[in-house]
Amino acid sequence: MKSNNRREFIKNSSLLLGGLLLNSSKIFSREDAALFSTKPFLGEIAIFSFNFAPKNWAQCNGQLLPINQNQALFSLLGTTFGGDGQVDFALPDLRGRVPIHVGNGHILGQRSGEQAHTLHMHEMPMHKHAGKVSVVQKIGGNADQESPVGALPGKNDNHANRFSASYDEMMELAIPAAGNEGTVGGSQAHQNMQPFLTLNFCIALVGIFPTRN
Template identity: 45%
Template structure:
């Protein structure tokens, strides 16, 4: 089946505005989305595109944020990462979706993305490659002589985030050009710039897909060597929400014991203590001492066990927390290392 849709440039998608695309949702019923518009999302250099496909659901069916297989009669089958978005439509049941693209557009002489761009190294080389009149990064950032000068200052001046930047938001949805850090798998063809930065450290096969960080129920930790001597690598996960203590982790403590010694007021009939209890001396009158003086040390074995307490359940291991919405920038200014 043709995958023309995964290679189509921004101008090519414009020709399909108003047409219907089918979203395949696995075990759920397929959903029809109508392409409403194609919006340019950024001012990139030649052959560099940042644009957004905006869809509306014809049947008001809700599609969760994620990566889906999408089909079109002419474009064939390809994958799109869709994000539900708010809409100005007065109809409260109206549903809209966006698919954000950040990638190099096909060259004029070809019908698809170059083979060099199919790998992470190829994508990064394409983004950082030298174009006519200076480097591609220089064109993107507007540096003199084609040199990228001060990524952070450019980002601040333009109001755009850095591609791959993670922020916490006080609302519960991903803004335009962002995706929630839910560990979802995205198509490389749709997000080449972000893929060149993240690679597969958060998931994906590195050929057609890659993963986003998953911060659901997790606390971010800075990379590098921690004060306890442990080294933390980018993408590494660890820790537990709950923990069951082992015996070695319990504080030093002791248990109190009680021993019940059964006796009888009846006259004794045996001289051996085995399997017997203390009893009165035969033909005795009044009280009888049950002890006497003796030489040497002795020992007595007492069988039994201290009664068990507790049920071994794991305890809460998280510090006090408050939930916010962590999102990662899909588009924006490509970061440089200087």
Template identity: 40%
Template structure:
């Protein structure tokens, strides 16, 4: 394998970081030990810039190339995105919920204001008993759901990202 550039990031399938490399886990490291790497990345990923700087932290993150794409700007070192999302009403497609009453039950007078079978021999479905303006149980006609966030991650495979501490100093083109 060719010599790496200082600051080069690679995926690595091992459960350790090879000599001359460290995990991209946001570790704070002393500038005095890795001056060349500090010249390249500075405090982009954290640190005080006097005695320490941080390595990139790719734990639980998907790397995205910096730059502009379709009006979206990605800055080097920028953290964005969320793991879970709670949808709002305006994010759900327009739809309706059917009001369905059960037939074939033995309860001719439903309790709790749920629809049930009519007491007549017609086999119809009634909302009774009660006055004409009986309020149905909210769970039969009202919105439902717990407004709980749901997972928002694409399928993934856990793998280590490592950064080269030493190597060839990259020259800009």
């Protein structure tokens, strides 16, 4: 008895769903449902795990297509991704790039970012380096001259030469402060990429022309 009720429920549900698909213009007809299940939207981008573009698809490599052979697709893309708009137009180029959604100041087709980056002075945080200089100069000599001009005062044990005149000006000592300096760093670019997995991005060249809501 329960089995018969279950079959009857499934049958009625199938009939109800079929009626909705066939008779309601607010959902989909059976033909529409089949169409959507087999055809992509024109210009749709999909990700594949194999390394080639399926039939009626092209890899997103930025290649140029002739407008006269792809008028419907050109009417959607225009020159957003390149091309002269007279003879040809370009497909999106996703080679080595990560797609982001439009908004927050980013417009459709905008390209930015770099795979590797070299820091500039204005990008470095403010900082300073402490330095210390020590200067040592030994001065020595004996008072063995009678005139103090250009000589150093000192001790003489035999007291033979005593200076009775006043000293001249003290001589000047020029002591250079020498230190070591050098350039550090190699000015090499650093990797600027997040962890990634490479897949195959393709765009549909044939499909359902999208309409606005």
